[in-house]
Every structure is written in C-alpha cells, then in structure tokens.
Amino acid sequence: MPRTSSSTVSRQWLMGGAALVAALGVGFAAAKFSTPKAPSTAEAKPATAHGADTMTMGPERLAASGVLVQPVSTSGLAAEIVAQASVEAEPGGQAVLTARAPGSISRILKRLGDPVRAGETIALVQSREAAQIAAARGVASAKADLARKVLARERSLYEQKVSPRQDLEQAQAELASAEAEARSASSAVTAADVSRDGRYVMVVSPINGRITAMAASLGAFVQPETELFRIADPAKIQIAAAVTAADANRVRPGDQAVIEANTGETRSAVVRSVTPGVSVETRSATVVLALTGGAGVLQPGQLVRARITSRQSATSGIVVPEEAVQVVEGRDAVFVRTPKGFRVQPVTVGQRSAGRVQIVEGLKGGESIATRNAFLLKAELGKSAEEE
Incomplete structure (x- = not known):
C-alpha cells in the first residue's frame, strides 16, 4: 500500500477543519432564526399607573373615599x-321672641329645633292686659260706629235746614276723634299680638327658620322683656x-x-x-x-x-393646601381632577406658610386638585402599580 506524503495529510486536516467550522456556523444561524426572541427589559415592563400618571375615579367613588377636590387659588x-x-x-336672619304683655304661658306649640314660618304662632300667653287691650279696641270701635251714625243724622238735618251748621261740624270732629282712638286701639292689639278672642298674647315668629334656643315653660309667668325663643335662618x-x-x-x-x-x-x-x-x-x-x-x-x-x-398685595402665584402636595416617584406632585379621574401633575414648590404651599411651576388657574386625603390617591396609585 503506498505511503501518503506529509503535505497531503496536512491538506486533508485543513479541509476537515474548514468543513467543521462551516457546519457549526450553519447550525448557529439556524438556531438563531428558529429560537423565539427574548423580550427586552423596556418591552417587558408593563404600562403601570405611574407610567400613565392617570387613574380613573367616578363621582360616587370619589365621595365615598373622602377625598376633597378644590380649585386652586391664584394668589401669593x-x-x-x-x-x-x-x-x-x-x-x-335671627330673631328673639318675647311675650308682648305679662302673663302665664298656657300653650307651647313648637319645640326646640322645629322649623317655623314667618307669622306662625309658637306659644300662647294668657294675659290680663291682653283682655284689656282687646276690650279697649272694642270700645273704640263702638264709639267710631256711633260717631258715624251721629254725623249722618246731623248732615241730613243740616241739609233739611233743621239744625245749624255748628252741630254738623261738631259731629264731624267727634267722628275724627273716635276713628283716631279706634286706630290706636287696633294698633295696640297688633303690637301685642292679641288673639282674636282677646284672651291670649300670641308669641309669633317674624322670620322663617328653626328654633335654636327655648326658655319657655308651660305655666310660667313671664314679663314682656323675658326671652322665650330664639329663631335663626x-x-x-x-x-x-x-x-x-x-x-x-x-x-x-x-x-x-x-x-x-x-x-x-x-x-x-x-x-x-x-x-x-x-x-x-x-x-x-x-x-x-x-x-x-x-x-x-x-x-x-x-x-x-x-x-x-388681599388685592393690595403685589405678589401673586398659585397657592394650595400643603396636604395636596404628595411625593410621587421622588418628585413633588399634585392630583389634578380630570373628567374621568385624576392626573398626576409634577410641580415645583416654593414657600410654605401656615399649612399653605406656593406652587412655582406646574399648575395654572382654574384647575381643580385633590386636597384633603390626597394621600389616599397616592396609595391607590401605588397599589395599581403593584398589581400591574
């Protein structure tokens, strides 16, 4: 069997190594295109409430939460x-009620806290003076009626040339005097709020409102200056x-x-x-x-x-309650009311004084923000982010 030369062997090794490298490259490329692409960190991160900076909250839920919404104040x-x-x-809007004449309280028609109307009777005071005032009105009214009849008779006799003119003029003067007495007696009855039967002095409310104070006791004898009720609207x-x-x-x-x-x-x-x-x-x-x-x-x-x-001050700016400013993601922010809920609005805070904060940047006049219990919105925002 012939012996292979060293150059031939080296050439075969090189060709085998190149083939192996090519095979590995083809396999890596196939694996790269066949394996699903892993999501990046930015793509895998969900859109949390912090990212959107908004949260939904209707009027009913807002009322139940106790969060108070107020418009921002444009002033320094x-x-x-x-x-x-x-x-x-x-x-x-307030009235103090007393009896207009001395007497004893015989009836109490209203209690503490009851609503009353203007002109409504609250109590009745049985008074001797009330009877005298009513009697005086009756006497004065009767005198006036008699004076009118006398004047009519004297006028008729004068026209018939039976009585002198002097008698007619005297009858006219007596009628004027009687009518004046009748008006005075009638005014006394009205001023004392005497009842129609003349037995009682009525305690009447001059305004609409509620009874806020009551010092009247049934059967007690009261003087005209004694306070019995206090009415407030x-x-x-x-x-x-x-x-x-x-x-x-x-x-x-x-x-x-x-x-x-x-x-x-x-x-x-x-x-x-x-x-x-x-x-x-x-x-x-x-x-x-x-x-x-x-x-x-x-x-x-x-x-x-x-x-x-004060309009006399030259300083101006946006001023909000201090509790309205919350720290969200390391920044001062407020919750601005939107038609559907709230929006987190970063702000730049200036001076603080007496529970108030001046907003240098981030808000404008006319916007409404959450003030009292604004921290509940911050907690809700953080809870939504954790759930995401």
Missing part, C-alpha cells in the same frame, strides 16, 4: 390673610373674622376669601365690610364676609378659618 402667600372666624346669623348667615390692625388696612370690600370648616369643606366668600377700628378687648378688627354660595355645613356659632386674598 404674602397676599393671603389667615384669620380665625365664627359663623353668625345675619341681622335679618340657616340660609342667612355671615362670617365674622378677627384680623390684626395691620391686616385690616390691607383688606377692602370685594376681596375674595375662602372659608374652611373643621370638616375640611370649603365655601367661597367675599368681604362685605371692615370695621374702622379695633376692639379694646381683643385688639383686633372685624372683617364681615358674605358667602357667595350655599351655607353647606356651616351653622351659626361654628368656629371656622378664613383665608382672605
């Missing part, structure tokens, strides 16, 4: 005057805020204000008037605010906080 912190205030009844209220003398000089009628109740609910108001001086006892001036909307939860006697925006 220096323009805001924060003052403690109290809810008071308007001058025409919840719809006719005003806010009295106590401010310092320096702040009072900055406030003008027509300045806008926001009233904050202890429940977190707010009401819009406007400055009606400012007292020209300060009180000797409190060393503060009183700013009277009128609500521009409904009273809501506000009731007379309730303590509230007033935030008055």
Whole structure:
C-alpha cells in the first residue's frame, strides 16, 4: 500500500477543519432564526399607573373615599390673610321672641329645633292686659260706629235746614276723634299680638327658620322683656373674622376669601365690610364676609378659618393646601381632577406658610386638585402599580 506524503495529510486536516467550522456556523444561524426572541427589559415592563400618571375615579367613588377636590387659588402667600372666624346669623336672619304683655304661658306649640314660618304662632300667653287691650279696641270701635251714625243724622238735618251748621261740624270732629282712638286701639292689639278672642298674647315668629334656643315653660309667668325663643335662618348667615390692625388696612370690600370648616369643606366668600377700628378687648378688627354660595355645613356659632386674598398685595402665584402636595416617584406632585379621574401633575414648590404651599411651576388657574386625603390617591396609585 503506498505511503501518503506529509503535505497531503496536512491538506486533508485543513479541509476537515474548514468543513467543521462551516457546519457549526450553519447550525448557529439556524438556531438563531428558529429560537423565539427574548423580550427586552423596556418591552417587558408593563404600562403601570405611574407610567400613565392617570387613574380613573367616578363621582360616587370619589365621595365615598373622602377625598376633597378644590380649585386652586391664584394668589401669593404674602397676599393671603389667615384669620380665625365664627359663623353668625345675619341681622335679618335671627330673631328673639318675647311675650308682648305679662302673663302665664298656657300653650307651647313648637319645640326646640322645629322649623317655623314667618307669622306662625309658637306659644300662647294668657294675659290680663291682653283682655284689656282687646276690650279697649272694642270700645273704640263702638264709639267710631256711633260717631258715624251721629254725623249722618246731623248732615241730613243740616241739609233739611233743621239744625245749624255748628252741630254738623261738631259731629264731624267727634267722628275724627273716635276713628283716631279706634286706630290706636287696633294698633295696640297688633303690637301685642292679641288673639282674636282677646284672651291670649300670641308669641309669633317674624322670620322663617328653626328654633335654636327655648326658655319657655308651660305655666310660667313671664314679663314682656323675658326671652322665650330664639329663631335663626340657616340660609342667612355671615362670617365674622378677627384680623390684626395691620391686616385690616390691607383688606377692602370685594376681596375674595375662602372659608374652611373643621370638616375640611370649603365655601367661597367675599368681604362685605371692615370695621374702622379695633376692639379694646381683643385688639383686633372685624372683617364681615358674605358667602357667595350655599351655607353647606356651616351653622351659626361654628368656629371656622378664613383665608382672605388681599388685592393690595403685589405678589401673586398659585397657592394650595400643603396636604395636596404628595411625593410621587421622588418628585413633588399634585392630583389634578380630570373628567374621568385624576392626573398626576409634577410641580415645583416654593414657600410654605401656615399649612399653605406656593406652587412655582406646574399648575395654572382654574384647575381643580385633590386636597384633603390626597394621600389616599397616592396609595391607590401605588397599589395599581403593584398589581400591574
């Protein structure tokens, strides 16, 4: 058998190695095209609530959550005057009821908290003076009727030239005097609210409202100046805020204000008037605010906080409650109300003072944001991200 040369053997080894490399390359290429492509990190990451920065929440769910939505206030912190205030009844929204004549309370027709209408009788006081006033009206009315008859007779006799003109003129004077007495007696009956039968003095409410205080007891003898009931109309209220003398000089009628109740609910108001001086006892001036909307939860006697925006200040900006600003993904942000829910809006925060924050950038006037319990929206956002 012939011996193979060394060059021939080397050439065969080289050809075999090249064939092996080619086979491995073909196999790798086939494996590359046949194996499914693994998703990248960016593609595998789902679109979380943080990524979308929105969340859906309808009105019913919003009301159940306790999250309060308020419009942003366009003013600087220096323009805001924060003052403690109290809810008071308007001058025409409260009435103190007393008996118009002394006597004993025989009937009580209403109880504490009951609604009453203007002109409605609340209690009856049996009074001797009421009987005298009613009797005086009856006597005066009878005198006036008699004077009218006498005048008619004298006029007839005068026309027949039977009696002199002097008798006619005297009859006319007597009628005028009798009618004056009748009007006076009738006015006394009206002023005392005497009942038709003349036995009672009626305690009548002059306004619509509810009974907020009651000191009447059945059978008790009362004097005309004794307070028996107090009526207040919840719809006719005003806010009295106590401010310092320096702040009072900055406030003008027509300045806008926001009233904050202890429940977190707010009401819009406007400055009606400012007292020209300060009180000797409190060393503060009183700013009277009128609500521009409904009273809501506000009731007379309730303590509230007033935030008055002075137009005299040169500073301006967006001011929101401090609790409205939440840290979302390491940034300050607020939850802006949208037609379907909320949108996370990053903001740049400026000064902080008295629970208020000035927003330098990120918000604009007219937007509404979540204020009270805004942290619940942040928690809901984080929960949605974890579920994704």
